[in-house]
Amino acid sequence: MSVTQQALAVGRSFAGARARRHAWFGGLHGADYIWAIAFALPYIAIFLAFVVYPIAFGIWMGSDPALYEQLFSDPRYLTSVLNTLLYVVIGVNVKMFLAFLLSGFFFRKGWWVKGLMVIFILPWATPALPAYMSIHWFLNGQWGMLNNILYELFGFDGPVYLNDRWTGLACNIGAYIWKTLPFWTVILLAGRMAVPQDLYEAAAVDGASRMHKFAHITLPLMANLYLVCVLLDMVFALGDFNSTYFVSGGGPAMSTEVLATLGIRYAFTVALPRLGVATVMSALPVLIPLVIILMRRLRPSEGQL
Amino acid sequence: MSATTEVRRIRSPLFYRLHRYGVEVGCLALGFLIAVWSIIPLYNMWKIALDSHDGIFGGSIWPEDPTLESFRVVVTQDFWYLAQFWHQFGNSFIVGLSVTFLTLAIGSLASFTVGRMRLRNGWMLTNAALMTYVIPASFLAIPIYRIMQIYGLGNHLSSVILALTTFATPYAIFIFSQYGKSIPMELDESARIDGANPLQIYFRIYLPLMAPALVAVGTYALLLAWNEYLYNFLLLSTPQSMTVAVALAQFLNSDESPWNYMMATAIIYALPPIILYYGSRRYMAAGLTMGGVKG
Numbered sequence: 001m002s003v004t005q006q007a008l009a010v011g012r013s014f015a016g017a018r019a020r021r022h023a024w025f026g027g028l029h030g031a032d033y034i035w036a037i038a039f040a041l042p043y044i045a046i047f048l049a050f051v052v053y054p055i056a057f058g059i060w061m062g063s064d065p066a067l068y069e070q071l072f073s074d075p076r077y078l079t080s081v082l083n084t085l086l087y088v089v090i091g092v093n094v095k096m097f098l099a100f101l102l103s104g105f106f107f108r109k110g111w112w113v114k115g116l117m118v119i120f121i122l123p124w125a126t127p128a129l130p131a132y133m134s135i136h137w138f139l140n141g142q143w144g145m146l147n148n149i150l151y152e153l154f155g156f157d158g159p160v161y162l163n164d165r166w167t168g169l170a171c172n173i174g175a176y177i178w179k180t181l182p183f184w185t186v187i188l189l190a191g192r193m194a195v196p197q198d199l200y201e202a203a204a205v206d207g208a209s210r211m212h213k214f215a216h217i218t219l220p221l222m223a224n225l226y227l228v229c230v231l232l233d234m235v236f237a238l239g240d241f242n243s244t245y246f247v248s249g250g251g252p253a254m255s256t257e258v259l260a261t262l263g264i265r266y267a268f269t270v271a272l273p274r275l276g277v278a279t280v281m282s283a284l285p286v287l288i289p290l291v292i293i294l295m296r297r298l299r300p301s302e303g304q305l
Numbered sequence: 306m307s308a309t310t311e312v313r314r315i316r317s318p319l320f321y322r323l324h325r326y327g328v329e330v331g332c333l334a335l336g337f338l339i340a341v342w343s344i345i346p347l348y349n350m351w352k353i354a355l356d357s358h359d360g361i362f363g364g365s366i367w368p369e370d371p372t373l374e375s376f377r378v379v380v381t382q383d384f385w386y387l388a389q390f391w392h393q394f395g396n397s398f399i400v401g402l403s404v405t406f407l408t409l410a411i412g413s414l415a416s417f418t419v420g421r422m423r424l425r426n427g428w429m430l431t432n433a434a435l436m437t438y439v440i441p442a443s444f445l446a447i448p449i450y451r452i453m454q455i456y457g458l459g460n461h462l463s464s465v466i467l468a469l470t471t472f473a474t475p476y477a478i479f480i481f482s483q484y485g486k487s488i489p490m491e492l493d494e495s496a497r498i499d500g501a502n503p504l505q506i507y508f509r510i511y512l513p514l515m516a517p518a519l520v521a522v523g524t525y526a527l528l529l530a531w532n533e534y535l536y537n538f539l540l541l542s543t544p545q546s547m548t549v550a551v552a553l554a555q556f557l558n559s560d561e562s563p564w565n566y567m568m569a570t571a572i573i574y575a576l577p578p579i580i581l582y583y584g585s586r587r588y589m590a591a592g593l594t595m596g597g598v599k600g
Binding site for chain 2: 017031032035036037039040042043044046047049050051053054055057061092102105108112116118119120121122123124125127128129130131133134135137138143145148149152154178182232233236238239240241242246249260261263264267268276277282283287290291294295298
């Protein structure tokens with residue numbers, strides 16, 4: 001295949017993918033084919049053994065309809081469904097909006113903005129477990145630092161945050177936002193940097209104001225990335241175990257559990273693994289559409305900024 | 306239009322100077338808030354670790370009588386939860402390095418077949434990886450726990466290594482296939498004309514040219530394995546086989562937890578990944594932009 005042909009193929013992106021498949025002299029033959037299979041084999045093995053088999057096993061474990069009857073008559077389950085919804089919808093959207101605003105802030109130039117970025121990244125660089133443990137103790141009503149600060153500054157006794165369902169849930173969500181906000185800010189910042197500067201220059205020549213540039217260049221070009229980030233983080237938030245488990249511990253009286261922690265609790269604390277699997281499986285009606293949309297949007301050829 | 310230019314002329318230049326200062330002061334205030342928000346839980350960790358046992362319950366914002374006693378206790382394994390601390394630290398290293406190695410090996414081989422050799426139906430492999438990436442790991446924890454028992458790997462480090470490799474490899478394949486597109490196909494072709502077999506091309510051409518992506522993905526896998534909690538906790542239960550993450554969470558089991566020891570352990574556990582993260586941030590950033598949106 002000549003260089004020109006290849007260049008054409010690249011230009012045609014999708015249709016080109018087929019043409020470029022024959023880059024190795026018209027496909028694979030004989031020994032090469034065996035090599036190719038051998039190279040792919042480790043991943044195929046791992047995928048079958050630790051993804052396909054567990055999924056099939058899980059479906060089998062959670063296939064009894066009686067389990068779902070049991071779940072839906074369980075008030076703790078219904079509480080955790082509501083908690084999960086709040087956690088995912090509020091946690092992800094508030095965070096992504098903040099991340100979008102902050103990406104604009106960190107887009108500014110100047111030495112101290114760069115220095116601040118180094119500090120701002122710390123929550124993301126810290127492992128989840130120690131960070132959430134610290135937040136748990138930070139929020140302690142009696143000896144926690146937050147209430148100490150409130151007392152020193154305003155002479156005001158803060159509530160016992162983790163002893164109430166709603167403040168507890170808010171703390172879990174807040175901790176999750178604290179931990180993951182830097183990551184998404186960096187992603188959105190990269191997105192902003194990828195917007196070609198000449199678009200702004202051309203708009204400036206045409207007399208566009210800041211608001212115009214934002215509304216007609218930044219927003220439309222970032223919309224797709226923003227949407228992918230929201231969907232991807234919804235999946236991550238749906239499966240997040242650490243924040244709830246370590247900040248509120250699911251308490252008081254299991255009122256702040258989310259599906260991920262409730263499933264594990266049923267399976268390993270109460271020793272009802274089938275009920276645990278059913279708990280997690282009940283999230284599938286939400287998870288499957290998300291996964292399908294994401295898989296379409298994240299295809300390597302389209303995933304670039 | 307003319308009205309606005311009129312107003313502008315009257316306002317400048319003092320208005321604009323004040324306006325600029327105002328914006329700058331506002332930004333500084335916002336920056337201060339961001340810094341406090343980011344640091345305070347971490348400061349809390351240090352404060353408790355430096356406190357004596359009484360200091361924790363003193364209601365002060367600063368460590369009143371800072372002492373390194375808690376760190377001494379952790380380093381010398383002088384507390385019963387910490388009796389095997391360094392052994393567990395070693396376990397964490399073994400898990401981290403094994404996951405890194407396996408992820409790099411399996412991921413680069415797979416993306417070599419799909420991206421360079423263009424195996425027929427290779428897209429199925431990419432899709433399988435993508436699917437694994439978007440399924441929350443915690444949802445598969447219960448069946449994987451059972452399956453590890455079936456495989457006879459219960460309470461063995463290799464069970465965690467295999468499970469975490471499974472969850473780290475999709476990202477590797479994603480990044481490698483993105484990055485691989487920047488390596489010209491002509492290199493492979495000329496090597497083949499010279500009689501190289503695919504294994505030689507993989508080792509002599511593909512891997513050396515992929516070095517930046519290997520560093521990015523290697524760091525990602527190492528951090529993922531070191532920081533992960535749920536699978537470590539479920540699959541490893543004895544003090545001998547535990548990793549540091551599980552040992553650290555053990556402190557939560559008892560009511561009378563020595564919080565200062567716990568926070569000192571937490572800091573020692575958190576330092577290696579933080580250092581690694583800052584050390585490789587340049588490569589990680591490159592990896593992120595290469596991959597578009599990836600965690």
